[in-house]
Amino acid sequence: MMCQRIKLLLYDYTKGELSKIEIDMVKSHLEKCNACRKEMVFLEKIKSSIRQELLEPSDKILYKIKKINFENRLINLPVFFKPLIAFAVLVIFLVGFIYFGNLIKQGKTDKLDKFYQDIYDISVDFNNLS
Amino acid sequence: MPERVNIEELYKAYSRMVYTIAYRIVKNKADAEDITQDVFIKLIQIQDSLRRQNLKTFIYKITVNKSIDRLRNKKMQTVKNEDIKEELPKKKDSNENNIILNLLMEKIDIEQRIPILLSEIGGFSYKEISEILETNIGTIKSRINRGINTLKQMAKEEIDDDVSEN
Ligand SMILES: [Zn+2]
Numbered sequence: 001m002m003c004q005r006i007k008l009l010l011y012d013y014t015k016g017e018l019s020k021i022e023i024d025m026v027k028s029h030l031e032k033c034n035a036c037r038k039e040m041v042f043l044e045k046i047k048s049s050i051r052q053e054l055l056e057p058s059d060k061i062l063y064k065i066k067k068i069n070f071e072n073r074l075i076n077l078p079v080f081f082k083p084l085i086a087f088a089v090l091v092i093f094l095v096g097f098i099y100f101g102n103l104i105k106q107g108k109t110d111k112l113d114k115f116y117q118d119i120y121d122i123s124v125d126f127n128n129l130s
Numbered sequence: 131m132p133e134r135v136n137i138e139e140l141y142k143a144y145s146r147m148v149y150t151i152a153y154r155i156v157k158n159k160a161d162a163e164d165i166t167q168d169v170f171i172k173l174i175q176i177q178d179s180l181r182r183q184n185l186k187t188f189i190y191k192i193t194v195n196k197s198i199d200r201l202r203n204k205k206m207q208t209v210k211n212e213d214i215k216e217e218l219p220k221k222k223d224s225n226e227n228n229i230i231l232n233l234l235m236e237k238i239d240i241e242q243r244i245p246i247l248l249s250e251i252g253g254f255s256y257k258e259i260s261e262i263l264e265t266n267i268g269t270i271k272s273r274i275n276r277g278i279n280t281l282k283q284m285a286k287e288e289i290d291d292d293v294s295e296n
Pocket of ligand 1: 002003
């Protein structure tokens with residue numbers, strides 16, 4: 001009779017989900033009952049077999065998660081970042097203008113002429129097409 | 131400002147548990163991987179509202195819900211069970227005993243299996259499991275105990291007697 005009662009409490013006992021009185025009851029019964037001790041050992045085996053093996057998902061999931069996380073962070077950049085990026089673009093344009101301006105000042109217009117010539121050629125080609 | 135949760139850190143900490151729980155519920159690797167991916171995409175989407183507190187419980191909750199959804203959709207297509215049809219090996223070697231026990235676990239009713247997985251793999255208390263599954267604690271407790279008893283019963287029949295004696 002007692003053994004039956006104890007067996008019903010064993011899983012909760014391993015989980016620490018019993019009252020203080022029940023814990024003491026199970027503990028003292030286990031000390032003197034060989035059959036229930038065996039039952040306990042068997043239960044622990046079953047528990048460890050469930051816990052035993054954590055499976056590993058394939059790496060492609062990690063890569064996909066990294067990618068999505070990165071994209072998500074770009075989209076959700078903090079508000080103050082956006083003017084910062086606009087400012088950076090402006091700076092790049094300014095530097096470009098100053099560079100070309102210097103080329104002209106120094107009389108190195110051949111590079112610039114070549115540039116205009118290319119644009120002209122492209123626009124002629126484009127007109128011929130249409 | 132609360133500390134922002136790092137998704138890659140979360141992935142490192144939880145992906146194996148998420149995948150294992152999903153796999154043990156849907157019993158299929160491809161589905162379990164889809165679920166794992168969905169769980170973390172969901173976490174990315176709500177990253178800013180994530181708090182470290184209760185995070186583990188929350189992750190398991192999404193995992194279980196997505197797995198059950200997947201299972202329901204599959205049931206509607208009446209897909210056969212790929213893994214249980216394997217013959218149970220009958221050897222004394224302890225590794226093989228674990229295999230047997232794992233296969234037996236698959237036979238436990240899903241209502242009992244899920245709280246058992248949360249209890250053993252997740253290490254959750256009955257109270258936490260009842261929050262994850264939104265079921266009252268008494269029901270959880272009795273489902274877990276019934277499942278474990280069935281498992282013990284089947285294991286005793288399946289595995290040689292001496293396993294329970296050493
Ligand atoms: Zn006893």
